[in-house]
Amino acid sequence: MLNFRPRIDLPLLLAISLLILLGSLTVWSASGFSEPMLERHLTRALISLTALVIMSTIPPIKYQHAAPYLYGLAIMLLFGVIVMGDSTNGSQRWLALGPVRFQPSELVKVAIPMMIAWMLVVDPGRPDLKKIILCLIVTAIPAGLIFIQPDLDGAIFTVIYALFVLYFAGMSWKIISSFLAIIATTIPVLWFFVMAAYQKKRVTQFLNPESDPLGAGYQIIQSLIAIGSGGIKGKGWTNATQGHLGFIPESHTDFIFSTYAEEWGFLGSLLLIGLYLFITGRVIWLASQCESPFSRLVSGALALSFFLYAFINVGMVSGGLPVMGSPLPFFSYGGTAMITQGVCFGIIMSLCLHKPYEKRR
Secondary structure (H helix, E strand, O other): OOOOOOOOOHHHHHHHHHHHHHHHHHHHHHOOOOHHHHHHHHHHHHHHHHHHHHHHOOOHHHHHHHHHHHHHHHHHHHHHHHHHOEEEOOEEEEEEEOOEEEOOHHHHHHHHHHHHHHHHHHOOOOOOHHHHHHHHHHHHHHHHHHHOOOOHHHHHHHHHHHHHHHHHOOOOHHHHHHHHHHHHHHHHHHHHHHOOHHHHHHHHHHHOHHHOOOOOOHHHHHHHHHHHHOOOOOOOOOOOOOOOOOOOOOOOOOOHHHHHHHHHHHHHHHHHHHHHHHHHHHHHHHHHOOOOHHHHHHHHHHHHHHHHHHHHHHHHHOOOOOOOOOOOOOOOOOOHHHHHHHHHHHHHHHHHHOOHHHHOO
16 A cells, blocks of 8 residues: 655755745845735745645655656647747747646656656666667657747756756766767857857857946846855845846846845855755765665756756856856746746655655555
8 A cells, every 4th residue: 555645854855945945035135025026935935845745745656657647748738838828028938727827848847857767767777879869859859849939948958857867877978978079069050050149149148248238248247246246244134236226137036146145145155055065965865775766867867957957047147157047946036946846856755755665565
């Protein structure tokens, strides 16, 4: 008999809760002390934590059996976006089902790692070239549907989710090096034939933001000013000026780290980055203890995906990476992304903390 009760790793839950607390304080400050915005953020955080607890009750065998169906659902929803999706800022990425409006591409963050892990477990053994190509074909379908929304960042991330699973499954470094070489050779093709004008502008402003200080480079320049003005200890909570005076657009969403760094300084930034490193390391350690290959692969891939989003967000806000649509997990103001992360960590806790014998009762 399967035992449906919550499986919670307390250190992980405490670290996630601290991220949400710090994020809520910063959203309140960066939004100009908007009570409605803070209420929406806290409501979504509560839904995210509730989803975490609920997903942790489901035994791992259920997730393994559901992987192909979840993948199929994700494909159907992505097709739904093409047919009847909502358009925002020139991109058709949202789907409205009654009062609920969400991004189906968020479901891909869960569906692809589970589907690729399911394929590798069904045919056990170290992934050879044939398995890898089959996995990438399966990944290319949702990646292509996301790309035509258009969302190049989301399509690239979809492929990366699959590569994380293949890496943990033992994909050889020779094959990894070959993939990196192929990616390097396709960069000119992407630049001249695939990337849109606004995406090219992101790269050029990353390389030289001062070339257009009042246009494309404005946001990153103001973000760097905010981070630098925080100094070692910061200006104190609610005392940030760059975001409050409107110099940083999206200061409560994608660029929330700049407001946080201005208020809490270098030491506060170290604390935040340390939390992301701790959560990632904790999940990878828990995954290494799993007896089930499916649980190891999915948990490890979700951990690296979580860290990737945090790494990219901090990198782009601090001028180390081009600007991408990557929110800071459990921190930025947002709905679908916050809830998706709660679902992901509920799945992680289920996969890592359920005991194998509970599946056979």
